[in-house]
Structure formats: structure tokens, C-alpha cells
Amino acid sequence: MGRKHAIVIGASLGGLCAARVLSSAFDEVTLFERDPLPDGPAHRPAVPQGRHVHLLMARGAAEFETLFPGLLDDMVACGVKMLENRPDCIHFGAAGHLLGTQHRLQDEFTAYVPSRPHLEWQIRRRVLALDHVALVNHGVDEPVFDGHRVTGVRTADGAMVEADLVVDATGRGTRLPTWLSQWGFERPREETVDVGISYATHQLRIPDGLVDEKVIVVGASRTQPRGLGMLHYEDGTWGLTTFGVGKVSPPTDFTEMRALAEEILPPHISAALYQAQPLGDIALHKYPTSRWRRFDQLDRYPRGILPFGDAVASFNPTFGQGMTMTSLQAGHLRRALQEPEPESTFLKATTKTTWPVWTMNAIGDLTMHGADGPAPWWYRPVGALFDQFLGAAETDPVLAEWFLRRFSLLDSLYMVPSARLVGRTVAHNMTLWARSRRSP
Template sequence: MVIGASIGGLCAAKVLAEFADRVTVFERDDLPAEPASRAATPQDRHVHLLMARGAEELESLFPGLLADMVADGVPILENRPDCIHFGAAGHVLGTQHRLQDEFTAYVPSRPHLEWQIRSRVTALPNVTVQQRGVDEPVFDGHRVTGVRTADGEVVDADLVIDATGRGTRLPAWLPQWGFERPREDSVAVGIGYATHRLTIPEDLVREKVVVAGASREQPLGLGMLYYEDDVWTMTTFGVGKVPPPEDFAGMQALAEELLPAHLSAAVQQAQPVGEVAVHKYPASRWRRFDELDRFPPGILPFGDAVVSFNPTFGQGMTMTSLQAGHLRRALQGPPDELATTFLTATNKTTWPVWTMNAIGDLILHRAEGPMPWWYRPVGSLFDQFLGAAESDPVLAEWFLRRFSLLDSLYMVPSAKLVGRTVRHNMRLWMQERRSRSRRSPGTAGSAPARSA
């Protein structure tokens, strides 16, 4: 049984269907027959980036998904030089070259992706999706044996997956059942989102993905994605409780400030479609179920119910799709090790991504939360790396692949790449110094603008 039929619940249901005779998914929201926003997933109005790794994982879970999305008009980014504008932490990456390694990304809107996946899950012969809310799991003093639905029925299940999102009540139910409440790691990022859909005259923009992340100096950022319906979605956001503009004129003004001239000019000529949607995301949250000595048999938390990542990094759906693989491996093992195997594997994939996000948020995004001493030096090294990646395509490509969660979830460059970064920045520093001394011969020894 699965509670919640969003991206997490649907991925979990697909895996369960490989092992169980019967899978029931309960969803309290109305589920539209076509791709459309839903009341219970307000985030689906805002820019959702599907990382290249997420696309790979979802394809292996739902074979044929990517081809069907492309057939339905979802833009596909092959390793072309002109499809991405990517700014991160105050640096614009040098992605204007052809990437060396194969790199394919897909740009479905969130409602389209969920609809594609839902259509596949509902077509499975042993899965039923019921539009019914769940009040709470039923605990018999030893294990979870099913759920009580909002209309009062008790439905039995061998295993209940809690995919109710970041608002899960499992941390409160555990102590009621005699277990410890899990510790919660939290980074108070104080993010505000404001989103408009736009039409932009054809041929003004070749890019399909435009990202201008927030930085230490600039707490506002912007993302623009071109989706399958030929409409752009533009999300402006603020970190550290700085509100983004919430009207179209304000968004256009921000685009002018953050984007290169050709993209900003296109936004000035855009026509807004519909109303502005706003959303507040106070904090990233990681519930440490993995640390509990005892966990009740018969239930597992899944997706955002375990960990919800800063949405401006675009990782949530991809990290959820990785949990699907962990669930499959856990179900293949001994039943009494199910929770430990799943939660340990989820911890292992969450840690590197959570930690890198926390470093970025605490150092660059005015976030509040515990900060170990080593975050600051790692953050400074990364700033150096991104500075070099502005003009070194090899570094830019390495960053883009890791950012897309390909290759490895660890954002740790090899010693060779660190050496390359230092040499590159030294070269830039020398060039800058030479050109300064040519411009004003008397100031040749003055302080460098960029430290190496």
C-alpha cells in the first residue's frame, strides 16, 4: 500500500508492483485525466528541473517514458552548446562549447511528468489508485498492519509506504507507537517563489534552460524553462527571506538585472499567461529515520517524507527516483532487514547532496542552521572552482555533470582538477595584472582583483 500518488508515491508503487500481488495507492487529491496542476502539489506551478540522472533513473523504472515524453513535445537537450544558460553562485558557466561527453536532459513540466508516470502506474494490472485520503496507519502494538482511511475504513496491508511528502506525520506517530521520534536536520533557507508562464516570440531564444542562481551578493535568482506546451515558465525566487518580485513588471526588471542582453530582451517582449503563482519554502528538512535503533515493521517513509531539498537546486524528483532503487534492493533482501537496508541506502545517497546544498545555503544564501568549521573553506574552494569554470570548459562540464547528479553524487573534484583550477585562476590573475599595468603603468603592483 502507498499513501500519496505524487512522484514519490508513484515510483514506490511501481517497485512494489514487482513484488506484491496487489498494490493500492491512496491519494486524497483529485487526479486529473490530463497533464494539469493539482491542489495538493502547489509546487507544480513552479519551475521544475528534471536532472539528467533523474531522467535516467525514471526511464529504467518506466521503460519508454523518455521517448513518449519527446513524442509529446517535451524539449530534449543533447550536448549542444546553445541550449543552456547557467549561472551559479555569481558565476556564469562556460557552457557555450560543445560538451565532450554525452549529456542528454529532458525538460518536461512537472504536471506532464507526473501525468506520464501516473498513466503508466494506473495501467499496471496489479495496481489500483484510489482517490481517498488516509487518516493514519494502524499499529497493532508490534507492527503497522494497514491504514484507516479518511472515510473510516480499515484496510490491511503487508507494507505501507508513506509518500505523503514533507508534511508527513510519521515523526509524530512513532512516539505514539512507543518508538523514538527521529531527529531532524534542517537548514532554514527562507525561500520565496513567484512564477509566471510566458509566451516569447519564436526565434528570440535558442536556450531551453535558463538558470541564474542566487549568490552571496544577490539574494534573488531566476529560472526559465521551455516546456512541452511551447510556453515558458519563469520562476523568480529569493533566499534568506528576501521576497522575489510578485508582479510581471518586477520580474522583467529582475530578468534585466540577472540575464545576458539577448535573454533579457526576450523577457521584455514576452506576454504573460494567466496569474502569478507564489510559494514559500521555509527550510530544507532531513528526518533521520536512519538513526533510530528501532523502527516499526510494516511501514517505510519515502521521497520528501524522508528528505526535502532546497528546491532551487532542482534535485527532489531525482533523489526520490534513487530511493526507488533502494526500495527494490531492500525488498530483494530479508524482510526483517527491510527498513534498515532502505534507510541506510537512502542515508548514503542523501548525505553528499544534502551536505553540498547546506554549504551553499549557509555560506551563499543567508540560510540559518548548524555550520561545521570545514564548510567555510570548502565553500571558498568551490567559489574558486566556479570562477575558473566560467572560462574553462572542462571544469564547466565537470560541474554541470555533477550538478545533474550524473557520475557521482559527491561534488569533490580530483586533485588533477583542483590543480587545473589553480593554474587557470593564476593565468587569469596574471593576464588581468598585465592588462591593468598596460592601462595604468604606475599601479602595476596594486592589489589583484581576483585572488588565485
């Protein structure tokens, strides 16, 4: 493969990360983005989830720092909050269980809490400052396929731009499956989970001193199909997102949001919302389906083009893993470009990191969150066992630490407890059961 020119279609977070990686392997990289890009941190219509709270996992922060050295320090200098694993930094609930707030975890790690517009701006300005990366504020009609490989793109005005590699970072709405079909290849099989998520988000200003926590998350459960997330952002404002899963509608006004907070949050946090000043209007968004396009399973795949980011897999956003999974793909792309056939290498590597995260999300959604979709027989017993594990983790700091580090994708992408941890869970729950039997 020649290494003169690479093209990236789409300049959102995924496209920017891909461009950064390509800039180390190609003489020239061109980003094509049809929508205007702001000069500073600002919401973009092309990022419909941008107004809603985003979690940057500890693993994602580390991966982004590898791509963009100095990024984390610069964000902190701009006011981005550092999330240390102290009880006063986080209120975290998963599947109806409260974790990680009673104990300081033993193994130190630090995460960061940038708003999506701020993180994207920090990365965008670094990418566009690279000497051989150019941004073209123009749309792409389609890639050009010569019968053997993709050789470039045709822009919306009909111009042909040659390239040695094209990266499709156009997100969930990618047209790559259609293009493959037009070129004589099979469309990729799709794995889907109909999560039926609806969002409502309000930006707030809360008086200082009322809430010490920087991140407040309470996920949905079997008995409560609505959840909530609150993040303290770099400009001193808070993002408050309420959501419903399994096609349950979230609160749609601030009064209903506060009522949900009173139901599922500690009193000091819900009380603070009654002193909060709402900013602007409520933003609404729907996310009906998680989708994984199995490009890796195609018997034939063209050279010269790669899907990236949400074009490959879009995950349930209530788990907060999307940006971190994109950062992992950037690492796969960097390593794949060292191989003679980067397309196959990249797709296989992406599958290895997608499968465990996708599977655990699907188990949670299908067994606890009222989602629709095909479910192997073993999903339900695994979901029940994990519910028992989370119940024990509420009062066992060792189990809580294991879960929070795995949920942050730090130690491993597989959330499979060892036999020792399973035994600890059983013993812990039996002890609690015995105590409850002795209590009046």
C-alpha cells in the same frame, strides 16, 4: 514479510514511483490519494510547487526511464524539449558564475524539460495501467500498529485495510514522526537549514526565434540574493520563476520580473521578455526550511512501514534535485525488497545518497545564500574553495564539464574535485590573475 498487499499513502510523484516498484514484488498495490487526480497534465492544489519550474536532471531522466521504459520517447513525442549539452541549449549560472555556455562539453549526455504536471501525468497513467495497482480516491487516517509491526491502515471513514507493507509518500508534511511517538518509538532527529526561499512564477508565451536556449538558470550568490529560472515546456509556453533566498522577497509582478532579468540575463533573453505574452496570474510560494528526517539513526524502527520521497528529505528546490533524488529512492526500494528486512536496508541506502547532496546544498546555502542553521567549522573554507573552482570553470571547459555532470548527479553524488582538478583550478586562476596584473 508477506508479499500479498502493499499500500502507498499519497499518489504524487514519489508515491507513483513507489507503487511502480512495489508492483513487481506484491500481488496487489493500493494507492490512497485524498485529492482528485486529473485525467491529463494539469496543476494540482496538493502540489504547491507544481506551478514553478522543475528541473529533471540527466540522472533522474535515466532512472525514470529504467522504471518506465519508453517514457522519454513518449515525452519527446508530446513536445517535451531535449536538452543536449550544446552551448545554444542552456544558460546556466551558479553562485554568481556562468558555466557551460561557451563550450560544447566533450562527454555527451541528454536531459529533458517536461513541466511538472506533464511528467507526473506521464508516470501516473503508466502506474494506473498496471493490472494489480488500484487507486482509491480516499484519505488515510493513520497506519495500524499491532505492537510489533504495521499491519495496514485505517481510512478516513474508519475502515481497516490490511497490508504487508505501507509506504508513506505524503511529502514534507508526513505524520510518521508523530505516529512513531504514539507507538512507543523515538521521533527521528531532524537536520534543517532555514533557506527562507520565496517564489513567484508566471507562465509566458514568447514568439518563436527569439530564444534558442531551452533552460535558463541563474542561481543566487553572495552579492545577489535573487535568482531566476526559465524553462521551455512541451506546449510551447515558458515557465518563468523568480526567487529570493535568505528571506529576500522575489519580484511579485511581471514588470519587476523583467527588471531582474535585465540585471542578470544576457540582453537577447531579457529583451525577449518584453515581447512575451503573460498567461494567467502569478503563482506565489514559500519554502522556508530544507529538512532531513534521520529515520536511519533510530535505535528501534517498526517493521512494515517506510517513508519515501520528501517524507525523508526535502531539498532546496532552487538546486532542482528533488525529482532526481526521488528516482534514486525508487532504486533503493527495488533493491531493499530483495532483502529479509527491507526497512533497514532502504533507510541505510537512502542515507548514502542523501548525505552528499544534502551536505553540498547546506554548504552553498549557509556560506553563499544567507541561510540560517548549524554549520560545522569546515563549511566556510569549503564554500570559499568551491567558489574559486566555479570561477575557474567559467573559462575552463574541463572544470565546467566536471561541475555540470556532478551537479546533474551523473558521475557521482559527491562534489569533491580530485587533486588534479584542484591543481588545474589553482593554475587557471593564477594565470588569470597574472594576466590581469599585466593588463592596463
